[in-house]
Amino acid sequence: MKTVILFRHGKSDWSASYSLDHDRPVANRGIKAAKRMGLYLREIDNIPDQVISSTALRAHTTAQLAIESGGWNRELNLDRDLYGASPGTVMAVLGEQDDGYDTVCITGHEPTMSSFIYQYTDAGYLRFPTATMARIDFDINSWSALGSSRGSLRWLTRPKELD
Numbered sequence: 001m002k003t004v005i006l007f008r009h010g011k012s013d014w015s016a017s018y019s020l021d022h023d024r025p026v027a028n029r030g031i032k033a034a035k036r037m038g039l040y041l042r043e044i045d046n047i048p049d050q051v052i053s054s055t056a057l058r059a060h061t062t063a064q065l066a067i068e069s070g071g072w073n074r075e076l077n078l079d080r081d082l083y084g085a086s087p088g089t090v091m092a093v094l095g096e097q098d099d100g101y102d103t104v105c106i107t108g109h110e111p112t113m114s115s116f117i118y119q120y121t122d123a124g125y126l127r128f129p130t131a132t133m134a135r136i137d138f139d140i141n142s143w144s145a146l147g148s149s150r151g152s153l154r155w156l157t158r159p160k161e162l163d
Helices: 028-043 057-070 087-095 112-120 143-148
Strands: 002-008 050-053 076-078 103-108 133-138 152-157
Touching: 002 057, 002 112, 028 057, 028 133, 050 057, 057 076, 057 103, 087 103, 087 112, 087 143, 112 133
Parallel strands: 002 103, 050 076, 050 103
Antiparallel strands: 002 133, 133 152
């Protein structure tokens, strides 16, 4: 079995000074939520083997905060293709992963996250607020087989549900 954890970036700071959307930072509320979600994965013993994030500042900051606060002891890998990605692009990134990784966390954006769940599971359309995580299990042994399979949504957790 291969598991995907989808992780939407934390609330961004719209009042910050930035020139491109790609460079928008995480707001204080988003920082707190990212740290809480990192701890949550540790608490439920679901630390990913691999963490891949969009290169957008708010996304990779969210992932790094979760890694640090949860003590995941994982490197953060950045993939520019995840910024503005379609669900198919996320599938392509996952399909390239080493089969030694059973759980991969993808940190990115909306509407990619909710669209991925809609397209590749039977869960239907779900709201995916900032810093939300979802776990999807795929009954496969190799990431390269991912494109032809459908997953099962095991859980979807919003940070406000943990406070």
